[in-house]
Amino acid sequence: MEARPALRPLTTLLGSCSRAGQTRLQSSTRRTKKALKLPPHPSFLVSAAEADHITYNPPSAAPSVYHTPFKFLPPSDPRRQAQLSSLLRGSTGLPSTAAASSTTTPEIPALEEKHQVPEPKFNVTREQVAEMRALRAADPMKWSVVRLAEKFECSKLFVMICCKASAQHQAKERERKEAIKARWGPIRTQAREDRKKRRTLLLRSEI
Amino acid sequence: MKRLRLDRLAGQLLAAPISPAARLSRPSSISRSIPQTCRHASLYNTQPCQRRHQSTVVSQAPLEEQKQEEEEYLVQEPEDGEPTPEDTLRSGPLPSPHPSRAASSAKLAALHARLSLSPKIPIETLARALVDPSADAHPKYNNANLAYVGSTVLHYHTSETLITRYPRLPMSILFTAMKGYAGNPALHQVARAWGVESAAAPGEEVDPGLLQYDPMKPTVVMNKWGYVRAETIESEKFKSGKGLSGRVMYSSNPFGESSAAKALPNFEVDDGRNSKTMLLQNAPANAHANFVRAVIGAVYMHCGRDAAKNFIKSHFLSRTLDLSNLFEFKLPTRELARLCARENFEPAVARLESETGRLSRTPVFVVGIYSGRDKLGEAAGPDLDSARVAAAINALKAWYLYSPGQVSVPSDTFAEDAAPWKPAYVDIGEIIS
Numbered sequence: 001m002e003a004r005p006a007l008r009p010l011t012t013l014l015g016s017c018s019r020a021g022q023t024r025l026q027s028s029t030r031r032t033k034k035a036l037k038l039p040p041h042p043s044f045l046v047s048a049a050e051a052d053h054i055t056y057n058p059p060s061a062a063p064s065v066y067h068t069p070f071k072f073l074p075p076s077d078p079r080r081q082a083q084l085s086s087l088l089r090g091s092t093g094l095p096s097t098a099a100a101s102s103t104t105t106p107e108i109p110a111l112e113e114k115h116q117v118p119e120p121k122f123n124v125t126r127e128q129v130a131e132m133r134a135l136r137a138a139d140p141m142k143w144s145v146v147r148l149a150e151k152f153e154c155s156k157l158f159v160m161i162c163c164k165a166s167a168q169h170q171a172k173e174r175e176r177k178e179a180i181k182a183r184w185g186p187i188r189t190q191a192r193e194d195r196k197k198r199r200t201l202l203l204r205s206e207i
Numbered sequence: 208m209k210r211l212r213l214d215r216l217a218g219q220l221l222a223a224p225i226s227p228a229a230r231l232s233r234p235s236s237i238s239r240s241i242p243q244t245c246r247h248a249s250l251y252n253t254q255p256c257q258r259r260h261q262s263t264v265v266s267q268a269p270l271e272e273q274k275q276e277e278e279e280y281l282v283q284e285p286e287d288g289e290p291t292p293e294d295t296l297r298s299g300p301l302p303s304p305h306p307s308r309a310a311s312s313a314k315l316a317a318l319h320a321r322l323s324l325s326p327k328i329p330i331e332t333l334a335r336a337l338v339d340p341s342a343d344a345h346p347k348y349n350n351a352n353l354a355y356v357g358s359t360v361l362h363y364h365t366s367e368t369l370i371t372r373y374p375r376l377p378m379s380i381l382f383t384a385m386k387g388y389a390g391n392p393a394l395h396q397v398a399r400a401w402g403v404e405s406a407a408a409p410g411e412e413v414d415p416g417l418l419q420y421d422p423m424k425p426t427v428v429m430n431k432w433g434y435v436r437a438e439t440i441e442s443e444k445f446k447s448g449k450g451l452s453g454r455v456m457y458s459s460n461p462f463g464e465s466s467a468a469k470a471l472p473n474f475e476v477d478d479g480r481n482s483k484t485m486l487l488q489n490a491p492a493n494a495h496a497n498f499v500r501a502v503i504g505a506v507y508m509h510c511g512r513d514a515a516k517n518f519i520k521s522h523f524l525s526r527t528l529d530l531s532n533l534f535e536f537k538l539p540t541r542e543l544a545r546l547c548a549r550e551n552f553e554p555a556v557a558r559l560e561s562e563t564g565r566l567s568r569t570p571v572f573v574v575g576i577y578s579g580r581d582k583l584g585e586a587a588g589p590d591l592d593s594a595r596v597a598a599a600i601n602a603l604k605a606w607y608l609y610s611p612g613q614v615s616v617p618s619d620t621f622a623e624d625a626a627p628w629k630p631a632y633v634d635i636g637e638i639i640s
Contacts, residue, residue, distance in 0.1 A: 062587065063584075069605055070581055071552060110557065111558065111595065
């Protein structure tokens with residue numbers, strides 16, 4: 001199957017060159033087999049020189065959680081010393097599997113900001129908190145949590161820790177949400193339920 | 208915790224001789240009327256902890272009364288005066304088989320040989336380990352005392368092994384792991400694997416090699432764990448202390464369950480309010496587990512500490528329990544951030560390592576969590592956020608499931624020529640709670 005996307009542009013190109021309007025499909029057994037023919041993995045290719053050897057080609061698997069990363073080893077652990085020397089060797093340019101697996105290369109990009117745990121900035125002063133509370137109490141519709149977070153450059157969680165909306169506003173918001181939920185049809189309701197179930201399974205590492 | 212005086216607790220097990228005369232002179236379960244309740248009361252006050260079924264009624268008697276009752280019981284003169292000692296002598300069948308029949312039981316001999324028990328353990332003790340308190344309420348003929356000794360030894364070795372082998376386990380996982388190794392379900396399985404069968408109903412005539420229990424009669428539940436605080440009763444009454452710290456502080460059993468009311472001898476069986484807590488959930492599992500504990504107790508009493516430790520190691524601690532499946536997180540990313548802050552690591556950053564089919568129906572993203580230049584965890588997921596959460600979970604599991612490998616346990620220093628104890632590495636505690 002992996003050969004197909006690579007082959008397709010080639011075949012279309014050939015087809016367009018030779019017979020315009022015709023594409024050669026894999027509709028016969030012979031063509032399908034030919035398209036699916038892949039070369040064996042290099043570890044299975046035995047050269048004549050090395051007749052006695054061990055093939056090491058394990059299937060790809062998720063890393064085990066019982067393998068403690070270097071950073072998590074306590075100072076008393078002997079493995080720390082053992083890995084430290086190999087890490088140092090890895091940084092000086094010598095090949096080292098441990099170093100390659102446990103250190104990052106700088107070109108791996110970080111995920112976007114919304115996928116990261118926000119770092120607390122501790123930039124809001126006591127006076128600003130009072131101001132934030134006053135604004136929220138005066139007009140909770142205008143000064144929503146999101147707008148306050150933007151204004152004071154802090155997280156939404158911090159705004160919610162600082163101010164509490166009035167019971168009246170909370171009830172209104174709850175009513176609004178209930179009205180939105182009431183408009184959902186069976187498919188969307190079911191999808192939301194499923195999403196919750198998937199979340200539970202994810203936190204238990206069952207999916 | 209108070210030091211456990213095992214020799215004191217269990218001394219009577221070896222000292223009490225089982226004489227056939229005494230055995231014959233005890234009344235049968237059928238002929239007991241008043242002494243039965245009194246004897247139950249005394250039994251229930253002296254033994255570790257009990258749970259009763261609704262069908263039986265306990266009459267609480269003061270201590271001096273109980274002693275008197277016991278004396279009366281010993282001389283076989285109930286207050287009614289109706290049954291004479293001669294009547295009670297042979298008025299009905301015994302509740303459990305006579306100890307002298309143990310030597311002729313093929314099943315018992317086979318079980319003794321199958322477990323490779325030392326010849327120091329008499330076959331009569333093995334027969335006694337098979338008699339549950341629900342089959343025979345007499346403490347000298349059932350396995351309650353042996354099982355109590357066995358449970359303390361088993362819990363001790365299990366907890367020391369778990370803490371030294373996995374020094375960073377959170378408390379809730381540690382409690383669950385204790386239950387997985389030494390709880391009733393695990394011991395039930397062990398008993399089944401040992402090939403122990405249960406009798407259809409207990410009685411004098413059954414083979415002594417069969418496990419004897421009665422699901423409709425009161426029995427003994429081994430869930431006591433060291434010292435029980437006085438506040439435990441209060442916290443139980445007001446339903447407080449249900450959080451994890453409350454479980455650590457107030458739980459009276461090794462599995463962190465708040466069974467304080469059950470551990471105390473003040474039973475209110477007539478009260479319908481708490482009858483559910485008094486009810487035994489799984490009588491066969493409890494009987495099988497008590498038998499297994501009694502065998503451990505017998506090994507400890509007859510062969511000593513080292514033999515008991517080896518027995519526990521080979522039969523219980525060698526079982527496989529996948530600890531990584533016990534975890535359930537609530538806020539894994541926040542927990543990991545707190546961990547990095549606590550341990551002075553660089554803040555954790557999620558990085559996309561590889562992806563395939565972003566615009567397809569089934570995309571796969573492989574996300575790694577990095578702290579500085581070190582990778583802490585990695586996971587694949589169908590979207591960026593769940594891959595990141597799974598990677599954070601893997602990183603946390605890698606932290607919690609750290610194991611220093613084969614390290615010595617405190618009980619290794621009991622040997623005469625042992626090296627001095629080197630403190631084991633144990634983590635400081637929970638990250639968030």
